[in-house]
Amino acid sequence: MTHKKSLFLVFTLLVMSFYTYGQLIDTRIEVKKYSVQEISHPGIMHSGEELNAIKAHVNNGDEPWSSAYKAMVVWKGSSLDWTPTPFAHVHRDSYGANRVGDPQIGNDAEAAYSHAMQWVVTGNKAHAEKTIEILNAWSSTIDTITGKDDNLVAGMIAHKYCNAAEIIRYTYDNWPQDEVNQFKDMMLNVFYPLISNYYTNSMNSNGNWGLSMVNSVLAIAVFCDDVELFNDAIAHVMGTEVQPYSTFSGYIDATTGQCQESGRDQGHSQMGLGYLAAISEIAWKQDIDLYAYLDNRLLHGFEYFAKYNLGNEVVYYNMYGKFKDVISEKSRGKYQPIFERVYDHYVRVKKLPMPYTKQIVEQIRPEGFTSSMISWGTLTGYQGDPID
Numbered sequence: 001m002t003h004k005k006s007l008f009l010v011f012t013l014l015v016m017s018f019y020t021y022g023q024l025i026d027t028r029i030e031v032k033k034y035s036v037q038e039i040s041h042p043g044i045m046h047s048g049e050e051l052n053a054i055k056a057h058v059n060n061g062d063e064p065w066s067s068a069y070k071a072m073v074v075w076k077g078s079s080l081d082w083t084p085t086p087f088a089h090v091h092r093d094s095y096g097a098n099r100v101g102d103p104q105i106g107n108d109a110e111a112a113y114s115h116a117m118q119w120v121v122t123g124n125k126a127h128a129e130k131t132i133e134i135l136n137a138w139s140s141t142i143d144t145i146t147g148k149d150d151n152l153v154a155g156m157i158a159h160k161y162c163n164a165a166e167i168i169r170y171t172y173d174n175w176p177q178d179e180v181n182q183f184k185d186m187m188l189n190v191f192y193p194l195i196s197n198y199y200t201n202s203m204n205s206n207g208n209w210g211l212s213m214v215n216s217v218l219a220i221a222v223f224c225d226d227v228e229l230f231n232d233a234i235a236h237v238m239g240t241e242v243q244p245y246s247t248f249s250g251y252i253d254a255t256t257g258q259c260q261e262s263g264r265d266q267g268h269s270q271m272g273l274g275y276l277a278a279i280s281e282i283a284w285k286q287d288i289d290l291y292a293y294l295d296n297r298l299l300h301g302f303e304y305f306a307k308y309n310l311g312n313e314v315v316y317y318n319m320y321g322k323f324k325d326v327i328s329e330k331s332r333g334k335y336q337p338i339f340e341r342v343y344d345h346y347v348r349v350k351k352l353p354m355p356y357t358k359q360i361v362e363q364i365r366p367e368g369f370t371s372s373m374i375s376w377g378t379l380t381g382y383q384g385d386p387i388d
Contacts, residue, residue, distance in 0.1 A: 077111030210246025263323030341381030
């Protein structure tokens with residue numbers, strides 16, 4: 001090798017090393033920006049300030065909270081006569097086949113959340129005690145969740161229980177610590193092992209699976225004050241790792257705004273978007289702004305979905321070669337309660353327009369029940385001025 005070539009090689013290696021070092025510095029800055037040192041409470045989907053505001057608005061008869069609250073309390077699980085039905089072994093196979101203890105595990109989770117919210121609004125201790133009754137019934141009984149859909153069941157349900165438990169733990173004084181610990185054990189030993197593989201989940205699974213798992217991992221991390229677990233889940237959803245479908249960049253296309261599941265059906269696309277929205281809100285409660293991540297990627301995903309489902313044409317391509325070359329019309333125009341909070345954040349907080357999402361929000365308000373995500377989105381997600 002000539003002397004000039006040797007010098008050129010040394011120079012090239014130096015440049016590359018400086019570039020790599022710069023990338024490492026940038027990565028460290030990025031990680032620090034999107035991680036926490038401690039966890040704030042209550043801090044999953046609801047802050048203490050928000051809970052107080054909901055209480056005040058409902059008791060004042062303000063809209064849309066008043067109508068949204070009425071919609072919640074007429075749901076069957078909102079009654080104080082509701083009795084939990086815990087199972088030691090929950091089982092579900094693909095497409096909901098061979099169910100044991102499901103949907104009971106989900107209905108009880110939603111009932112626990114409804115009674116926690118009713119406790120907040122009314123101050124009636126019976127609702128707080130009903131929430132505790134449900135949480136204790138399951139945490140003292142369940143041992144396993146099995147079946148081909150085991151991690152999906154865990155991902156769709158754990159965050160619901162954690163939201164109810166978080167509200168009670170930080171607003172009500174009479175949940176004994178040993179029962180709190182028992183609930184933690186259920187989350188860490190029954191639910192978490194099934195959803196801890198969100199970053200290596202098979203590429204055969206669509207994005208809503210992994211995102212449901214990330215959402216519940218974050219909820220568990222907050223309730224259990226596990227900073228490392230929280231930061232790991234945030235780092236995953238921001239990345240492009242083994243399972244890109246369950247990340248912001250992998251689920252929502254940068255150019256079109258379409259979802260990884262847009263070619264599958266519109267129902268599952270909403271689930272993926274809904275979980276990303278919940279993930280963003282949990283992060284927001286801990287002073288991490290995932291709403292703004294990747295130039296407001298979540299906003300573009302919601303607007304793409306809303307535009308198409310309102311009957312408009314959109315640009316579409318088969319993102320991963322997994323579905324058809326045309327966007328799916330299945331479940332088009334059938335909406336789940338995932339829009340209110342996202343719309344409130346981007347329009348009220350960020351002052352960004354969401355014209356298509358606005359149309360859906362106004363069409364379906366107040367948002368109602370969903371078996372897979374947090375229900376009653378208008379009651380808890382609308383934070384603007386009262387509507388005449």
